[in-house]
Amino acid sequence: MSRVLDLAIALIRRPSITPDDSGCQQLVFDLLEASGFSIEWYIQEGVSNCLISHGDPETGPTVMFLGHTDVVPPGDESSWKYPPFAAEVNAGYLYGRGAADMKGSVAAMVVALQRLVEEYPEHPGCLQLLLTSDEEGPAKYGTCVVAKALSDQARVPDYCLVGEPSSSSVLGDVARVGRRGSINASLRIDGIQGHTAFAEQVDNPAHKLAAFLAVATKLRWDAGDDLFPPSTLQVSALNAGGIATNVTPAVAEVKFNIRNAPVSPQAEFKLRLEAILDDLEIANYQLDWHVSAEPFYTQAGELTTALSEACMAVLGHAPELNTGGGTSDGRFIAPLGTQVVELGPLNHSIHKIDEHVAIADLDLLMAVYFDAARRLIL
Template identity: 50%
Template structure:
């Protein structure tokens, strides 16, 4: 294993992580996180610009030229903390207790963002004339609708000819300890909303056929029984989960005039979203629930498994610096990698333990936080110095 971080290195990442956590950047707010980072990266020699879209702040920092181009991807926004009285300490007043740093964003993902900055500063100081390109893309719209963040920046990168060869995303990928799991792909996410219309009426006189809940019963059961035999060695089978069933006026003597069934599909690359939509529509038609309409929104296409040198470089860094054999995985939710992976760009996610993300008393172990900058620096070095040739030809 590599040498442990010095006290100065520990203090540096802790200080920056705490400064970022203290800024209440509830999506889509940035609360000054990106200007703070921009100043540091400009001082380190990076070209920095803001690409703001609507009310969303996006930061792009870049150094070097040509291939290989490794892009670090992250976000400065966080989810709302909920009632602050439920927290052991205020969510935007970072506090260390028993070797653990608490605060909203401690794991998802201000610690990773701080580590990205420290890693870039150290890498550029040691290798000012490195081959290829290293860049950092941050957004304040990952935890929200994700319309004006990375999704909006990618077309601009394409137009400028600045798309990366590979992306390292700092999302909290680890399960029990830092580096035990790395994400090499993600399932897609599809939101479906089925509306079945009936006739509102008095329960004493209504015709059962007019009640959309009665008509939807068999169909709802069929949705729950759907089976998708499309898994492989990298991805589990596609799954459908009903998330909401809504009907009625709130009165117990009035039949509903409309029923809404909300469901989510997590699909793998073996089944396209249009094929799933066709299957669901045929299922509805066969059930004949009456007057119906289906809203279908693809919030993320599946991608992976990552190819090229990046997965191996990440696994080697985890082995050499953390003494752990990382498990490649494609589980979990979505990330901003979904805007690069489906374009054929290898994406790997590596970050803190995700056990407390979006929860009250979100936290990260200090001993793991202080390892992140060195880990990310090693990956940058592996991709730009020794991994460059294979990356450029992949």
């Protein structure tokens, strides 16, 4: 049986619901320790992170694989045809929570690293695997903790390959070279509560909020660019009034999420929202602004070339490079100056019931990772 499939099964059978690692990282390290890798643990607030390394960064580039061992909850387990933590195999597919996002990728990375060290025991540079158990959760004590330590210690990797499931129709048809930013904002408008029959005595914040949303939800913020789709604003919650049918609300609140392209930096976005409020002569407001991810983008370079060549060699096609999808932990590594690209399995079943991955794709993914890292480090 395939080494990648074996390991993917062992990982899925550990129910590592975020931020619980359930011993996945130790299992991975036990395999890599036998190949001469060493480990640094970064454990904080119930989140397990580890950096597993082989080689000497003084002698060549550092190539990092980045992955996560945590998974999203399975939801109602009785609705799964294949139990989420049983790792059942059927008709060429491996089923289970995390099969595609991203225990399959982690298994492929581990076997690629074992093979690299087997075939090139004296390789220049440093091969690394960074794992976190808090990618699917708030990510507060996850990859960012290790990224900060690496930055503080001047040990920034040159290249980072993230195993997020980027593929759309066939393995390796899409790789991500960046992601839009994500901003969570809330706007609170205060007014004067009163009787609905006495309009002149009230200051209705719901009407002001409606006016604001009429503009903010229709505006075309930017056109995006060659690599990024246009920025978007989506309302996630809306709240005002409800005291009685004849009482106006004292407060109206909206929460929204913005996905911003680099052409619309977050600070500029905020100024534009404030300008809309000014234009509407809304003064009594509070705009809370939380940037959960800045947009990032890796220029075409050694990493995109190595990955494209590896995909051509193994799969017979080069991936389309784009920036679609949500954000990923690549957002913590890219600001260090590292080239970051994401390539992983098909993403059509992630976070769903009966999540699965094609078994053949696991070995192909391992071969792509192996070949890309080989091209970068030798």
